[in-house]
Amino acid sequence: MKNDKMKMKYRVNEQIRVREVRVVGEDGAEVMPTRKALDMAHKQGVDLVEISPNAQPPVCRLIDYSKFLYQQKKHQKEMKQKQVKQEVKEIRFGPQTDEHDYQFKLKHAQEFLNEGNKVRAYVFFRGRSILFKEQGEVLLLRFANDLEELAKVEQLPKLEGKKMFLYLAPKKAGITKKSQQRRDREEAESEGRDNAKAGQPEASEDNNGNGLFANAKNGADALNKLKGDND
Structure with missing residues (x-):
């Protein structure tokens, strides 16, 4: 045919x-x-x-x-x-994402972008943590800032229900593909950490902690920089 x-x-x-x-x-x-x-x-x-x-x-x-x-x-x-099949990969942050887990997810996002895939990162607000949506925005903007060499922002953080989404697209075509089995295993490990933290108390207002507020503090410059770039 x-x-x-x-x-x-x-x-x-x-x-x-x-x-x-x-x-x-x-x-x-x-x-x-x-x-x-x-x-x-x-x-x-x-x-x-x-x-x-x-x-x-x-x-x-x-x-x-x-x-x-x-x-x-x-x-x-x-x-x-030679054509790279582009997929949308999700990166989930919890309201108590600590620095170690943040770096783990950042590494995943770098791999996804290098493979030529888009990234949809989001913060899931559980219960009263929705009151701290501004800190969630700064976390996502820090994330975008840390990936600025590999990705461009397609959509700035936007709250949709209990989730705040950030959309990133790769600046260059993909390089190599990681095996699906390995990606599934690592995503399952990350999901397990999120589920374990879900049973812990909500994020406190302690800016010296290791959770969302520590990331928000680190991301203050990213907030101003990325908002300025997209005005």
Whole structure:
């Protein structure tokens, strides 16, 4: 089916009915009557293949048609392999994210971005912790600031229900893919830490702690910088 569609894209030999064509080859290009080009193809035992019908005059090659189709199929396959499939990866922060866990999640985000994926980071506010949404905003802005060499901000922190989201997109194409099994294992470990912390008391207003407020303090400069960049 695919080969049939590819064959229909090109006119060959007597299907080319214009008066003259531009024949390209290793020695350059030459405009000539279509009949002369067909005679040349016949003498060389190849086909006259129209590769650019919209040019004036149309551009053709003297080549075996089966070989030409094989080359085109191979080229398309190579181009497809070079394309990076972009996915959206989530990074979750709890209201008591400590510095160690923050760095762990930051490392994950760096890997996701290097792979060419987008990152959706969010802070989940449980219960009364929603009162401290400004600190959650600063945490996410610190996160974006720490990733500014790899990512651009697609959407600044925005509260949606009990979650505040930040969207990041990679600045460059992906490099290598980590195995899905390893990613699943590490994400499960991170989720386990979040669930363990969920049973602890809500974040306090102690700015000297290791949770959200410590991150908020560290992220104050990031808040001003990123807001200024997006004004």
